[in-house]
Structure formats: C-alpha cells, structure tokens
Amino acid sequence: MKPFNIFKTAVVFVFFLSISACDEPSKKPADKPVDTNISYKQISPVFNADSAYNWVQKQVDFGPRFCNSSGHTACGNYLVDEFKRFADEVIEQKAVVKNFDGKNLNIKNIIASFNPTAAKRVLISAHWDSRPYADQDPNPENHNKPILAADDAASGVAVMLEMARQMKAVRPEIGIDFICFDAEDLGKSNAGNDTYCLGSQYWSKNKHKPGYKADYGILLDMVGAFNAHFIWEGYSVEYAEPILRKVWDQAIQLGFSNNFYYYKGGSITDDHYYVNTLAGIPTIDIIHYSENTETRFAPHWHTLGDNMSVIDRNTLKAVGQTLMEVVYKEGK
Ligand code: AHN
Numbered sequence: 001m002k003p004f005n006i007f008k009t010a011v012v013f014v015f016f017l018s019i020s021a022c023d024e025p026s027k028k029p030a031d032k033p034v035d036t037n038i039s040y041k042q043i044s045p046v047f048n049a050d051s052a053y054n055w056v057q058k059q060v061d062f063g064p065r066f067c068n069s070s071g072h073t074a075c076g077n078y079l080v081d082e083f084k085r086f087a088d089e090v091i092e093q094k095a096v097v098k099n100f101d102g103k104n105l106n107i108k109n110i111i112a113s114f115n116p117t118a119a120k121r122v123l124i125s126a127h128w129d130s131r132p133y134a135d136q137d138p139n140p141e142n143h144n145k146p147i148l149a150a151d152d153a154a155s156g157v158a159v160m161l162e163m164a165r166q167m168k169a170v171r172p173e174i175g176i177d178f179i180c181f182d183a184e185d186l187g188k189s190n191a192g193n194d195t196y197c198l199g200s201q202y203w204s205k206n207k208h209k210p211g212y213k214a215d216y217g218i219l220l221d222m223v224g225a226f227n228a229h230f231i232w233e234g235y236s237v238e239y240a241e242p243i244l245r246k247v248w249d250q251a252i253q254l255g256f257s258n259n260f261y262y263y264k265g266g267s268i269t270d271d272h273y274y275v276n277t278l279a280g281i282p283t284i285d286i287i288h289y290s291e292n293t294e295t296r297f298a299p300h301w302h303t304l305g306d307n308m309s310v311i312d313r314n315t316l317k318a319v320g321q322t323l324m325e326v327v328y329k330e331g332k
C-alpha cells in the first residue's frame with residue numbers, strides 16, 4: 001500500500017468513527033435496538049386511528065365524567081354497550097367507596113374479556129373517569145371547574161375500544177381482559193397518594209372473578225396527545241421490567257421511536273401501582289411524561305386544555321398498533 005492510500009484509509013476510518021460517536025443517543029441505555037421497521041412484517045390486524053379518535057370524541061361529548069355526575073352515569077352505560085358489541089363477556093363491577101373528603105362515591109369498573117376461560121391472559125387497562133377540578137390550570141379561577149379529560153384518560157379507553165373492535169374481527173389466541181377503572185382521578189396529593197386510583201384499589205382487592213390471574217398487565221394513561229413521550233416509569237421498572245422491554249422493542253420494530261423512549265423516569269402513583277402491589281400482576285404504565293414541565297406531565301395535564309385540541313391520531317396509532325402486535329404475538 002502506498003503511503004497516500006494508507007492516509008486515505010485512515011481518513012475514512014476516522015470519519016466513520018466520528019459518525020458513530022455522534023449517533024450515540026444521549027439519555028438512552030446502550031442496548032436500544034435499531035429501527036428495523038423497513039423489513040418488519042406485522043402480524044396483527046391494522047389498528048384504525050380514526051376510529052380510536054372518534055371514541056375519544058364520543059367520551060368527551062358526554063362532558064365531564066367524574067363520579068356521581070350525570071355524565072359519568074351516561075358514559076359508563078355507553079362504554080358497557082360498546083364493549084358488549086365486541087367482547088365475549090362484559091362485567092360491571094359496581095361499588096361504593098369513600099372519597100378523601102369522606103363522601104361516598106358510586107363507582108363502576110368495567111371488565112370486557114375475550115376468551116374468558118383461556119389460561120394465558122394479558123390485562124389491558126385505563127381509567128374512564130374524568131377529574132372534577134382543573135387544579136393545574138394556569139388560571140386559578142378554573143381550579144374548581146371539571147375537565148373534559150380527552151387525554152386523561154379517554155385516550156386510553158379509546159385505544160382499548162379500537163383494539164376490541166379489531167379482536168371481534170380477528171380473534172386473538174390468548175385471553176384478553178380490558179378493564180376500565182373508575183375513580184382514578186379524584187385524588188389530592190396533599191391528602192395522600194392513596195386518594196387516587198380508588199377503582200383499581202377496589203378491583204385489586206375484589207377481583208371480578210375469584211382467583212383471577214393474568215400473565216402481565218399494561219396500563220394506558222394519557223396516550224393520545226401530540227408529541228407524547230413514553231418513558232420507563234419507575235414502578236414499571238421495579239415490578240415489570242421485562243414487559244417494558246417487550247413493549248418498547250415492539251414499538252421500535254413498528255417504527256414508533258418518536259414516542260417510545262428508553263429512558264428511566266420517576267415513579268408515578270397510578271392504577272398499575274395497585275395492580276402490582278395488591279393484585280400481584282406485573283403491570284407497566286404507558287404514560288406521557290414531560291422533561292420540561294414542573295409537574296413532569298404534559299402542559300395540558302389537569303387543566304381545561306385537556307380537550308380534543310391536544311389529541312393526535314398518530315399517538316393513538318403508535319400505542320394501539322404496538323399493543324395489538326404484542327398481544328397477537330403472544331398467541332404465536
Ligand atoms: C399522582 O399525581 C399522585 N398521580 C398521577 C396519576 C394520574 C392522575 N394520572 C392521570 N391523572
């Protein structure tokens with residue numbers, strides 16, 4: 001080799017070295033898989049994002065849906081009717097629980113199942129109640145007004161409904177339980193974290209069927225907004241890290257790396273905490289996390305801004321198609 005050629009080889013080598021150095025993602029663990037969506041062959045039915053979007057709209061059209069309100073009753077009945085169109089079995093679990101202020105709340109958890117007798121099961125959940133007070137709104141005059149809660153968490157219920165619609169057409173091989181938890185969002189942090197998630201606490205202590213078990217669970221909370229970032233939430237890492245990896249790797253394979261981040265965030269008291277600790281089912285939380293806000297949630301969180309204007313079909317699609325693929329692969 002001539003000296004000049006050696007020099008050229010060295011220049012090319014250094015050039016490639018510097019590219020790979022720049023490519024290194026800053027906050028993510030090194031073992032993030034490469035995006036292989038170009039060659040990936042999806043096996044699950046197509047998740048229709050327009051359909052999911054319409055189901056967010058339908059829930060929001062009932063107005064605020066907090067416990068003991070007329071919107072709550074009407075929307076609860078609507079969700080039962082919709083799930084009955086698709087699922088093999090729908091159970092309404094009604095109860096009375098105490099709010100942090102001592103008042104009784106009439107709650108209803110809704111459980112919609114496919115293949116109810118199958119041993120291998122996945123539990124997918126979201127809360128269907130809406131927060132009665134916009135206590136994070138930038139305008140203090142709005143702090144006692146109820147929110148429409150398009151993202152928190154009509155989005156999660158909408159993803160479940162669209163999944164159920166597709167499952168009626170192409171049946172999954174394993175058992176699937178969709179649970180709409182009630183009374184998640186009446187809590188006040190200064191009254192204790194257990195003032196949140198009353199429906200999931202009740203269900204975890206009183207399952208809809210004695211001895212109910214699932215292999216694992218996935219909770220959806222605020223999965224519908226523009227620019228949603230999903231991170232590895234703390235309790236999910238603690239109780240169900242292999243499920244996080246399974247779901248995130250699937251999202252990357254499908255090409256949804258804009259939404260799913262391999263970055264460990266803080267621990268959030270949410271319905272999955274009680275499903276993990278009281279029901280003993282390893283459960284992750286797919287939740288919109290923000291680096292740039294004091295609350296660590298999106299700017300519309302618990303404000304009047306949580307309405308249809310923040311909902312993005314692309315985010316619903318990323319979450320819905322990822323879950324479809326995870327679930328259909330379990331049967332293979
Ligand atoms: C707490 O603020 C303690 N947990 C947040 C759970 C939540 C409320 N998710 C949606 N709304």
Ligand code: ZN
Nearest residue numbers: 131152185302
């Ligand atoms: Zn909330």
